[in-house]
Structures are given as structure tokens and as C-alpha cells.
Amino acid sequence: MTETATAAGPRSKSEQAYAAVKARIVDGTYSPGYRLVLAKIAEDLGVSVVPVREAIRRLEAEGLVKFERNVGATVSGIDPTEYLYTMQTLSIVEGAATALSAPLIGAADVARARAVNEEMRECLEHFDPVRFTRLNQDFHSVLFEHCPNPHILDLVHRGWNRLASLRSSTFRFVPGRARDSVDEHEALLRLIETGAAADEIERAARLHRSATLDAYLAQATSTEQQTAQQ
């Protein structure tokens, strides 16, 4: 359902393989570090290795897998540095996407986003981080789905996919951060409703993500362990 404009035609086997493996990475079936053996995946999917190889290379281009010559592919890891890069990039492209979308966001969209945000608030009460995370994506989707520039939208999706692939690993919910996040969402909606300048919306959206990154970094620093040094 996150596919970008599927033209509904008969998909080639390489596309099937791409979609299948991508889905497994994003939903956590293949978690970071998982070894992707071409022959095995090919057998699972009932195709030969050639289209699988092509699919893997596409996923590599998106940063979801790491490919080493004559060695093989693994699901991209949880290196904190990579996390920082991804979040920083996402803050930029997502900020832009949100700002570009803003003029196209209608009252109905805002209402929908607000409803999602209130659900998120409830998740805070019952401590349901899994649901919270999913709702968070829904919320932001409303904000940037109207982005008129498909290139930027694609970059946003890529960033989210990378984050999704890390979700089930050490990069978790930073407790104190969630409540602030919900409040920032509400503030963002207000800006959009009142037709604030694009600059301002972009800045707010970008800071929203930067704050999440900072919260993570603060936590990581306090923990002060190099969990993944490889």
C-alpha cells in the first residue's frame, strides 16, 4: 500500500522479488544483519536467481541492504552513524515535502491528522509504542502525501523505509520524547490551518525530526556504549 503509483500491469518477477524482499525488510521479518542468500530467496519465491539479484541491487540502491562483492547481501545494519545520517537527511527532505504539501492540505486532511494524533496521545497512556510508531507514520503521511514533487516524496519514503527496517532493533522509542512529539504535531497542524508561510512550516517540520534525533543521541550518549562497532 505504500507503493508509488503502481500502474497495475503484470509485474515482472524481478519486481515481485523486489517487493517481497522489501516488505520483509520493512516489516522486520528480515532484521538488520540478516544474511540474504540469493539462491535461498529465489527458491522461496519460486523464481531463479537472476531477478532476485536484480531486486537485491535495487534495495541496495535504496540503502536497505548492504552488498559485498563475492560475499553476499545483508540487511543494512544499525550503525548509529547511519542512523544519524538518515535522520538528518529525512529532516531535510521531509521538511521540504511538508512545506510543499501545506498549501494543498485541506480541512479534512487536518481533521484526519488530528484524529490520528489524538490516538497517539492515548497510546502514551497505555504505553503502546508499536501502535504509536505506526500512527506516527500515518500522521506524517497526511502531511506530505500531497507533495507535488514526486522526487522529494520518493526520498521521504526511502527515509521512512530505512527507519522502519531499524524499528525492531535497538533504536526504540525514547520515552520522554513521545509526549513532546505529539504536542509538536498539534503545533504543526495549527501552522498549516492558519496558512503559515512555507518557511515556517518547513522549519517546524524539520525541528520536529531533529528533536527526535537529539533525544536519541542524548539517550545513546548517556548509555555510552558502542553496541554496534563493526
Add this chain to the structure above:
Amino acid sequence: MTETATAAGPRSKSEQAYAAVKARIVDGTYSPGYRLVLAKIAEDLGVSVVPVREAIRRLEAEGLVKFERNVGATVSGIDPTEYLYTMQTLSIVEGAATALSAPLIGAADVARARAVNEEMRECLEHFDPVRFTRLNQDFHSVLFEHCPNPHILDLVHRGWNRLASLRSSTFRFVPGRARDSVDEHEALLRLIETGAAADEIERAARLHRSATLDAYLAQATSTEQQTAQQ
């Protein structure tokens, strides 16, 4: 001779093919609309079609070629809409890259960039748009090459590659724009030298590219012809 062996290990044939075809697209040997026949390229490069196919798909992911199932690949076209998307995206990621690089740019770098910019000014006198364009890339390379976030840097490079592939087509030099561009370069250097805030540098860099886009759009509107409708 086109290959610039970058001190890496033995490249796979798919990588050779990727680099070779990419180079031909970027340097204009294969101009937009050019039909990329797998078998033909394979023969030219002395490899089989499988690695060529993989290379083409990678180039597709970068937006340099367009691939249609059971039909074939062509070098991505010059659709004005795509141009707009690319420039807009580039203005965002390049602005960010420049801002992130700024604190890392030393006096020597600024001097180098300034020298390049003065050369560009000379090109205006002798009307040498080809050289101007190349120098322009050199100038901006100095600004963002220190970008500490490789993801963002990669996005910038992709954008430049796409523009390069269009260079030899109808998207040309907009005469009145070039002089302003050189002045904006100088202003950018001043901001960097004086250690201006990242926000300010980002804004300036972004506007610099937006202005180029606007100049093109103004020209395109006045021309008002759909030159390439195919």
C-alpha cells in the same frame, strides 16, 4: 580511457557497465531519448547482457534512464516538468549540503572557489557557456564536497548528474542569468567567510538555484514551444 580507475579493487562487469553507460550519458554521448539496447551495449563493452541489464536498472533508479517493460530503456528525456522537479529537489539538498559543509570550509577552499568564480566571470566576456557550466560545477563542488553527511552528498551528486545529462539538449544557458549567478556566488563566499549562520547560508544557496530555475521557466514561458514532444 574513459575509465578513471579509482584505486579500487577489481570491479565487476556490472560495475564496469554501469560506469561506462553512466559516463556516456553524463558526457552527452548518449543524449536524451537515445535508445539503449542491451545486446548492443553488451557487445560494445565485451560482456553479456546480464550485467548490462543490471547497470541499466541502477541508472534507472538514479533517474538517468527510463525503462519500460518488454520495450527497453532510453536515456531520460527533457520533460520540463522533470526538470522542475529535479531543480527543486536539488535546491533543497544542495542548500542543505552547502550549509552543513560551511563550517568545514577553510580559507584555502574559499580562495579556490573564488578563483573559479573569477574564471566564470571571464567566460561571460568571451561567451563560453560550455566552460562556464563546467566551472560552475567546480565552484559548487568546493562548497558541498566537505558535507559530512554522505547521504545528502549522494543526493546532490545525483541531481547534478541528471542535469548534466540534459546539458546538451534544449536546457541551455539562460544568458541574462549567468551574470547574476556569478554575483550570487561571490555573496555566498562572503557568507561562508564571515561564518554566517547555517540557516542563512542554506537560504542563500537554495535561492541561488531557485533563481536559475525561475530564469529557465521565464524563458520557457516566453518561448512557449514544446520542442521535444516524443
Add this chain to the structure above:
DNA sequence: GCAATAGTTATCGTATACGATTTCGTACTC
């Protein structure tokens, strides 16, 4: 003369096969 259709050709998509490279386990030496 033009449109529709059938046959031909060109090109892609993928399966299979095999050589190349790496990795892992085992035996041997010091």
C-alpha cells in the same frame, strides 16, 4: 487508397549452467 490483420523480426525477461571467489573446517607443523 486506407484500415485491419496476420506474419516476421527485434528485443526483453528469466532459467540454467558453470567458472570464480570467498569462507569454513580440518589436518599438519612448530
Add this chain to the structure above:
DNA sequence: GAGTACGAAATCGTATACGATAACTATTGC
């Protein structure tokens, strides 16, 4: 017992082959 050398297994990388699909061409009917 530790380290090294060798060999076997696993896996990747690419060539080749062939079926599938779309583009092209010639022929037929009107």
C-alpha cells in the same frame, strides 16, 4: 596448544539459451 596451509563447500558473477512480448512489415479486404 596456537598458528598456518590446504581442501571442500557455499555462494556469488556472468555467459548462454530460449520463451515471451512488443514493434514492425507486408498483405488482404474494402
